[in-house]
Each structure stands twice: as structure tokens, then as C-alpha cells.
Amino acid sequence: DGGITQSPKYLFRKEGQNVTLSCEQNLNHDAMYWYRQDPGQGLRLIYYSQIVNDFQKGDIAEGYSVSREKKESFPLTVTSAQKNPTAFYLCASSIKGNTEAFFGQGTRLTVV
Amino acid sequence: EDQVTQSPEALRLQEGESSSLNCSYTVSGLRGLFWYRQDPGKGPEFLFTLYSAGEEKEKERLKATLTKKESFLHITAPKPEDSATYLCAVPTDSWGKLQFGAGTQVVVTP
Numbered sequence: 655d656g657g658i659t660q661s662p663k664y665l666f667r668k669e670g671q672n673v674t675l676s677c678e679q680n681l682n683h684d685a686m687y688w689y690r691q692d693p694g695q696g697l698r699l700i701y702y703s704q705i706v707n708d709f710q711k712g713d714i715a716e717g718y719s720v721s722r723e724k725k726e727s728f729p730l731t732v733t734s735a736q737k738n739p740t741a742f743y744l745c746a747s748s749i750k751g752n753t754e755a756f757f758g759q760g761t762r763l764t765v766v
Numbered sequence: 767e768d769q770v771t772q773s774p775e776a777l778r779l780q781e782g783e784s785s786s787l788n789c790s791y792t793v794s795g796l797r798g799l800f801w802y803r804q805d806p807g808k809g810p811e812f813l814f815t816l817y818s819a820g821e822e823k824e825k826e827r828l829k830a831t832l833t834k835k836e837s838f839l840h841i842t843a844p845k846p847e848d849s850a851t852y853l854c855a856v857p858t859d860s861w862g863k864l865q866f867g868a869g870t871q872v873v874v875t876p
Contacts (some may be wrong), residue, residue: 658809660809685861685862687862687864689866694868695868696770696853696866696867696868696869697810697853697855697864697866698866699863699864702861702862702863704861704862710861710863712863742807744809744810746809748862750862751857751859751860751861751862751863752797752798752857752860752862753798753815753862754798754800754812754815755800755812755862755864756812757802757809757810757811757812758809759808759809760807760808760809762807
């Protein structure tokens, strides 16, 4: 089945630790995205990538880092510099920019 | 500044009671408008893409329309399974950066 797989579904992190969220797609899409969703708020863009080895900052990139070494993978690292990391993180992909994006099922990160 | 505003924030409907959700946008050079459905704890599910004013798309009880400044999502004779948060989004640059609205939470009661 084609789709976008995010793992893990739930993640707990201690303060001061870096954690990496996985996102893999087998749709052969060029573009990939990371969004953050907080209760009662819309999705906010963290990073996006149109091609391998290239990515751009979104609206809330501070405290996050990404890599795009393979077309099908776009991992997100939440660093200790992110002051309020508890949120629902969503990965998406699209054939190219400006076409509809398809989302994974999300990772819920909680800082304990 | 590019903005996407959805109204109402929440909508409570009786089963069979049709209604419409609004998505208004301010963006230079519309490159498309997308509608999504999101269930609690899940990722958004793609519903429709609209590219030009006057365009309409339908899927089961949902119909999306587009004008030059806003889009409507019409829910006809809704059922409880239509309960969800409905999101709209527009690209704000040529790279596909999407600006999402805050969503409309729809609850349909039997």
C-alpha cells in the first residue's frame, strides 16, 4: 500500500534531550513537509523540501532540524533548543509543490 | 500578509440538517485551494482541490465551491460520520508552502 508512515505514534522526551521523528513515503513524491499542530490551532509549517538534499525553513523552524538524504525519507529532529516541543507533529508529501499534500497519521510528542 | 480564515469555528448540526462552511483567503496569485477532513488524533485526509473561480467538486455529501476571495464547503443531509474538523489551505509560494486555516469543528448528532 502506498502512503506516508510516521513513527513512533507516541513519543516521550525528557527536557534537554534531542529526539528524532521518522517520516517515510513510498508515493514517489518529490515534496515533503513537517507541520506542528497545537490544540485549537491550525497547522504551522516547520520545514519543507522540494528535492533531495535541499530544504527550506517554514514559519516556526527555530529549535528544529531536518535532513533529506533520500527522496522517500524526511526525518525531523526536535532539539533541546525548542522551548515548547509538546505537540502533535504531522508529516506530508506531494507530487510537487502546489499540488495536494497527503498526510501521515502523526506523532504525538510529550516532554516529561 | 497571506491569510486563511475559516468560519464558523464550530458547528453543531442535527442529522439531515444541511449547512455550509466558509474559507476566506488573501493571497497574491491563487495557486489552488485544498480542503481536508481531520478526525481527532489523526492526520488530515485530503478531500478536494480547487484551482479557479467557479470550479466545483463533489464527494458524497460534500460539495466544495470557489470564488475569487473564498471557498465554501457545503454539507448536504449530514450523517454522524461526517463529524470532524474541516481544514482549508492555500499555497503561498511557488514551492508549495501551505497556509492552513484554523478549521471548523463539525458535530452531527443523530
